[in-house]
Amino acid sequence: MGLIRGKKSLKCIFIRYILYFGLATILLITVYLFLFTIMIENHIILPANYSEQKLEENNSAILKVDKVNKNLIPEGCNYGVYNKGGNMLYGNFTVKQSEEAWTAIKNNQNNIFGDRFYKAFYRKKDICIVQYSIKTQFNSPLLRKYLLNAGSFGVVLFVLLFVGEVVLLSVVFARYISKEMKILIEVSDNIKRKDLNFEPKHSSIREIEEVIDSLNDMKNALKESLENQWDIEKSRKNQISALAHDIKTPLTIIKGNAELIKESSTEAYNIKCNDYILKSADEIQKYLRLLIDMTKSEDMLILKPAEIETKVFFKKIVDKEKALTTEKNLELINNVENIPDFFYADEELLYRAIMNVISNAIEYSPKYGKLIFKICGCEKVLEFVIEDSGNGFSKEDLKSAAEQFYRGDKSRNSKNHYGMGLFITNSFIKLHGGFMELSNSEEIGGARVVLKIPLDISNK
Structure with a gap:
């Protein structure tokens, strides 16, 4: 800003141009009268x-x-x-x-x-x-014959000199402005070509310098945005590559156990192999569902709201929750508070959003820990609350957990966690016109996620 204050404004430049024009005109008149007088004194021109x-x-x-x-x-x-x-x-x-x-x-x-x-x-x-x-006349008969009288000739000559003065000053002024504008054009051309590593030149004109500063800010913002986009794309490729690699493992298990079933005649062994195959198939299905979600965005999803019976939807989630927590023997605390009989939402997207959070909560909960899931009705908003007894969110988690590919504590190295769960959940909830809140549970000490959606989105 201090540099801009020291620059010349267009107003000052125009005033300077007008002053130069005035001084040049006065000088032109003075020289013209002086030469006219000399010519009269030397009888080149005869007085009127x-x-x-x-x-x-x-x-x-x-x-x-x-x-x-x-x-x-x-x-x-x-x-x-x-x-x-x-x-x-x-x-x-x-x-x-x-x-x-x-x-x-x-x-x-x-x-x-x-x-x-x-x-x-x-x-x-x-x-x-x-x-x-x-009237003034040329002393020379030849000049009198072929030129206007000296007075008319002098007027024509003065007009031509005056026009020449205007053109000359205009050209000088135009070149000066053009030179300054080229700096502006150069900046905009670099941005257009996405060449964002340049340092812009500075103009001596305040208004142009302000535009250059604005373009420079835009360049920096665009550069940051593109770098973030490139980072996201790079991360997306890495995650998809990791998913593709992880899919190989259950496929290998399926293939191996299928060959064992073919070769084995023991029924008990076949049942064991069949269990491995089913679990691996479920794992592949989970990876593919995550891969599909990663390729979608809010703009690509179409919301299909319908009337949902609240208690039936609650039971559907609880049944799935029980099936997922069997291995860790978690204590489930499920509750409903002041819920309406019905609400409007896209059942599939809302179900997937809630189950993403519950899956994360189960993953980070210790064995024999606690898991809370409840639905609360509050004015015109329906809340879905999920709390676990894990380590909770760090300060960085609370700030960035909803970002795409954010993985939190990298020491966990969970192959089932690709930094997409909360991002996908947040996308689905925002699509409903709602929002997601992250905090830590005061009741059981772990992470607390609250999903809020309007009760009636049928007109959305």
């Missing part, structure tokens, strides 16, 4: 009243000379000598010009149409009328 001054200087000569000649008439002027009756005797007027000149003098007008002036010299026998203009 040059013809008038020359006529004044030649006044006596024009009145006294026997015949007016063009040497007495300033260059650029036309003249005509008339008799007293208004007939032109000689001169370089055209017929039309001679008529206009005589009419102007006769009517005491020394100006016609604003750019033609007339001066009459009343001589003894005739009248000399001279037509002249009051």
